Amino acid sequence: MNPPRSIPRPRTAWAAAGTLALLALAGWHGIDRRALAADQPAAKAAPPVVATVATVQQQPMPVYRSGIGTVAATQSVTVKARVDGQLDRIGFTEGQDVKAGQILAHLDARALQAQLAQARATRAKDQATLANARVDLARTTQLIRDDAATQQQLDTQKALVAQLEAAVQTDDAQIAYAQVQLSYTTIVAPIGGRVGARLVDVGNIVHASDTTGLVVINQVDPITVVFTLPEEAFQDVNRALNASIASHQPLAVQATPRTGTGVLGTGSLTLLNNQIDTANGTVQLKARFPNPTHALWPGQYVNVRLQLGQRPDALTIPAQAVQRGQDGTFVYRVEPDGKTVQAQPVTVANVQDGVAVIDQGLSAGQQVVVDGQYKLKPGAVITAAAAGARQ
Numbered sequence: 001m002n003p004p005r006s007i008p009r010p011r012t013a014w015a016a017a018g019t020l021a022l023l024a025l026a027g028w029h030g031i032d033r034r035a036l037a038a039d040q041p042a043a044k045a046a047p048p049v050v051a052t053v054a055t056v057q058q059q060p061m062p063v064y065r066s067g068i069g070t071v072a073a074t075q076s077v078t079v080k081a082r083v084d085g086q087l088d089r090i091g092f093t094e095g096q097d098v099k100a101g102q103i104l105a106h107l108d109a110r111a112l113q114a115q116l117a118q119a120r121a122t123r124a125k126d127q128a129t130l131a132n133a134r135v136d137l138a139r140t141t142q143l144i145r146d147d148a149a150t151q152q153q154l155d156t157q158k159a160l161v162a163q164l165e166a167a168v169q170t171d172d173a174q175i176a177y178a179q180v181q182l183s184y185t186t187i188v189a190p191i192g193g194r195v196g197a198r199l200v201d202v203g204n205i206v207h208a209s210d211t212t213g214l215v216v217i218n219q220v221d222p223i224t225v226v227f228t229l230p231e232e233a234f235q236d237v238n239r240a241l242n243a244s245i246a247s248h249q250p251l252a253v254q255a256t257p258r259t260g261t262g263v264l265g266t267g268s269l270t271l272l273n274n275q276i277d278t279a280n281g282t283v284q285l286k287a288r289f290p291n292p293t294h295a296l297w298p299g300q301y302v303n304v305r306l307q308l309g310q311r312p313d314a315l316t317i318p319a320q321a322v323q324r325g326q327d328g329t330f331v332y333r334v335e336p337d338g339k340t341v342q343a344q345p346v347t348v349a350n351v352q353d354g355v356a357v358i359d360q361g362l363s364a365g366q367q368v369v370v371d372g373q374y375k376l377k378p379g380a381v382i383t384a385a386a387a388g389a390r391q
Contacts, residue, residue, distance in 0.1 A: 051372035069227025073218035116178035123171030130164035
């Protein structure tokens, strides 16, 4: 008897055929993708960034401390009457520059002139009485020699002469006092300067006790600027001031307008106050300025720069090259190849007039980016343009 034949399984055959087809399709896709990748061009590199660069300079730089100040008159005097009287005449024009000793006003002097005349008359009377007493004293002295008068009479006459001499001295004092009082009717400028608005009109009665006065005189040439600096600056200012005293070279101070450009005046430091204000942590300073053109005026606010000295070999870059990051200040330094840049941390000593003085991080001759930094990152490629060449 023959053994039974095995019956083929159609599903298994079909599965094997499907698997082979899938493998063939996958291989075709892989070959096709590699071909497409080979046909595509390579990705383009990022274009260089156009950036303005500047060279680190080594040069002398003045060391400044800056603050805000108020212009004040060097001297300010409210001119007042020193005696009571009627204002007769005014000898100045409002806003006029006057000199010390110039007549500003006259008061009615007739009452004081009469007092002076009375004092002189009293003196003349007392002098006549004194002369007669001296004659009597000489006569009594002679009678004493002739035993015709007593010692008591002589002593009485001597006392009378001394009393009359004292009376004449009192009269001299009264005359001097009356002359001084009379001189006060002519009011003169105690200082030179600019007069302000007239505070009393002619015809008014003025008194020595009046608080307003006749006019205010402000000395505006030279003029003073009062300013403050943080207490952290005290030691630097104190050292510089001591050095300037030893060298007889006062510290220079510049005053500039709060808005705009230009220099209003250059003067010298005259005062470093003897205490620090604990309320706001500042120290007060004062500088004096020649002011022939009256560019500085009392009450004006100004920016003040106090020069403490000079750095002989300071490293400087344009201030706009300095950037601020999370770790502090840095600049984009150009590598020696002149094409790539790196972020370089720097320590900035101070910034003045658009120039940053660098303490650490750079050396003379290196180049830094001063414009176009917002497009850069460390390792970026640049096309360098010199400062001032870019439009």
